[in-house]
Amino acid sequence: MVAARAVPGVARAPQEELDRATLERCCRSDPVAFRAFVVRYQGAVYALLGRMLGSSGALEDLAQEVFWKAYRAFRGFDLAVAARPSTWLLTIATRVALDELGKRRPPLEPLERAEQLPWGESPERATARRRLGRAIELAAGQLGAEQRAAFVLFTFHDFSLEEIARTLGCPAATVKTRLHRARLALRASLTAQQVEELDP
Amino acid sequence: MTDPRDVTGEDDAALEAFMRRVDWEAWPAPAPPPGFAQRVAAGLPRGKVAPFASASPWRFVGLAAALAVALSALWLVVGRDARGRHLARERAEVELGRRAVAVLEAGAELSWSGARVTQASGAVFYRVEPGEVFRVDTPSGAVEVLGTCFSIALQAGTGAPSMRVAVYEGRVRMLAGAQSLVLAAGDSAQADAAGLRRGAPLVPSANASSSAAGGSGGSERAAVDALDDEVTRLRAELSALRREQSTLDARVEQAQRALARAEGTPPARHPYDLGEDDWKALAQAGRVKFRLPCARPDFTVSPALADRRGLAPDDTPIIERAYAA
Numbered sequence: 001m002v003a004a005r006a007v008p009g010v011a012r013a014p015q016e017e018l019d020r021a022t023l024e025r026c027c028r029s030d031p032v033a034f035r036a037f038v039v040r041y042q043g044a045v046y047a048l049l050g051r052m053l054g055s056s057g058a059l060e061d062l063a064q065e066v067f068w069k070a071y072r073a074f075r076g077f078d079l080a081v082a083a084r085p086s087t088w089l090l091t092i093a094t095r096v097a098l099d100e101l102g103k104r105r106p107p108l109e110p111l112e113r114a115e116q117l118p119w120g121e122s123p124e125r126a127t128a129r130r131r132l133g134r135a136i137e138l139a140a141g142q143l144g145a146e147q148r149a150a151f152v153l154f155t156f157h158d159f160s161l162e163e164i165a166r167t168l169g170c171p172a173a174t175v176k177t178r179l180h181r182a183r184l185a186l187r188a189s190l191t192a193q194q195v196e197e198l199d200p
Numbered sequence: 201m202t203d204p205r206d207v208t209g210e211d212d213a214a215l216e217a218f219m220r221r222v223d224w225e226a227w228p229a230p231a232p233p234p235g236f237a238q239r240v241a242a243g244l245p246r247g248k249v250a251p252f253a254s255a256s257p258w259r260f261v262g263l264a265a266a267l268a269v270a271l272s273a274l275w276l277v278v279g280r281d282a283r284g285r286h287l288a289r290e291r292a293e294v295e296l297g298r299r300a301v302a303v304l305e306a307g308a309e310l311s312w313s314g315a316r317v318t319q320a321s322g323a324v325f326y327r328v329e330p331g332e333v334f335r336v337d338t339p340s341g342a343v344e345v346l347g348t349c350f351s352i353a354l355q356a357g358t359g360a361p362s363m364r365v366a367v368y369e370g371r372v373r374m375l376a377g378a379q380s381l382v383l384a385a386g387d388s389a390q391a392d393a394a395g396l397r398r399g400a401p402l403v404p405s406a407n408a409s410s411s412a413a414g415g416s417g418g419s420e421r422a423a424v425d426a427l428d429d430e431v432t433r434l435r436a437e438l439s440a441l442r443r444e445q446s447t448l449d450a451r452v453e454q455a456q457r458a459l460a461r462a463e464g465t466p467p468a469r470h471p472y473d474l475g476e477d478d479w480k481a482l483a484q485a486g487r488v489k490f491r492l493p494c495a496r497p498d499f500t501v502s503p504a505l506a507d508r509r510g511l512a513p514d515d516t517p518i519i520e521r522a523y524a525a
Binding site: 031032034045047050051060067130 | 215218219222223226228229230231232233236237238239240241245291293303
């Protein structure tokens with residue numbers, strides 16, 4: 001496990017996992033419990049798919065596919081030895097996103113929802129942040145699928161290098177190289193775009 | 201395993217400094233749309249689900265056996281009427297015939313026969329497959345649906361219990377006495393002694409991921425934002441459809457004129473659908489063409505009729521005088 005966050009700008013509370021009793025009911029294909037599971041993790045799945053694929057119109061279909069796969073796979077999910085449920089689910093989501101990227105090259109559209117002003121943020125700051133967000137999205141769109149997956153999982157979803165390696169089916173050393181190259185590419189792209197407001 | 205920063209020593213410090221300066225959270229992440237969890241739940245396979253398994257010859261034998269059992273079960277289900285009664289002592293999922301599943305909270309009581317359900321008490325979530333009208337009667341009113349997800353919560357009171365309906369997918373018609381309301385996905389309504397009225401729109405419980413929206417406050421805001429986006433999107437769609445309708449109307453009119461010219465006959469029109477030439481002819485003759493519905497000598501405009509037609513109270517005597525003349 002990599003200590004804390006390797007990207008200090010992205011500090012957040014860790015994902016709070018669903019309680020064990022509900023997870024046990026999910027393992028027994030209890031639809032009511034599974035609905036609670038969806039509600040708990042839908043935000044993380046959407047965030048991952050959105051950053052991997054852009055604001056594609058098929059996002060909801062893919063997110064549903066992720067949860068239906070999880071529902072079927074829950075019977076084999078061993079609570080005693082398995083990873084965190086969020087890690088397990090986001091692994092499924094990553095594979096769905098990589099499959100989708102393999103089929104097409106999605107257009108990278110700005111996410112309209114990001115146009116909303118965060119609470120307490122000045123319009124100038126919000127404008128600069130939107131510009132930065134678009135620049136990052138554009139830069140990330142130039143990364144290869146596996147580099148992008150590694151960067152998103154590591155930066156936004158608290159995955160360790162080993163967890164990313166298991167998700168992508170490659171050695172941890174490869175993940176480390178991909179992450180480093182992704183960072184170099186992002187820096188080059190953001191610098192080329194001359195984004196002014198970078199400070200968190 | 202160490203940090204990915206250690207891969208090369210070339211410009212690690214500069215790269216690390218850059219990574220620290222960038223607010224990566226500015227990269228927007230979409231939030232789930234309203235009703236997403238309900239739509240996922242509605243798409244789940246019924247009953248117990250087999251886990252993924254590797255292919256083996258025995259698997260196909262098992263599949264054949266399962267198919268035989270399923271066909272037998274199907275014959276049994278098709279061959280009998282779906283009816284029953286259930287009083288839930290704890291949360292329970294009950295299949296109501298072949299089209300509907302109800303999740304009863306503790307204390308809820310149901311009886312059903314075919315597509316007619318009577319909910320005597322408690323709170324129940326329903327998922328109904330599309331088909332003919334499915335109706336739930338309660339002591340306070342009824343709900344008719346064509347295929348949807350919704351819930352009914354009955355709250356005991358001094359008289360008939362109050363009834364709250366929330367619709368997650370599709371559309372339902374809520375009936376209470378002589379009143380009725382059509383509710384779409386995201387709507388809620390309440391029926392009680394005061395009558396039938398709409399409630400606050402549903403806001404999905406999007407306390408999903410702190411990483412996606414920055415804590416529960418952020419999730420609620422994201423849910424409201426998502427609803428706001430949905431309204432904006434639907435309004436834009438509506439405007440586009442209206443523009444398209446105007447364009448198509450104009451093209452239909454043009455085509456009808458062209459057809460009439462080609463055939464050498466005037467296009468078929470309603471007698472009161474007046475064109476420019478008709479208006480000119482009426483003006484030259486000094487005539488006015490009009491229709492007067494309900495032209496009975498005893499005709500009056502009741503307050504209810506005026507209300508239905510969107511008339512002000514002051515309009516009533518004017519209309520009645522016009523009819524009397």
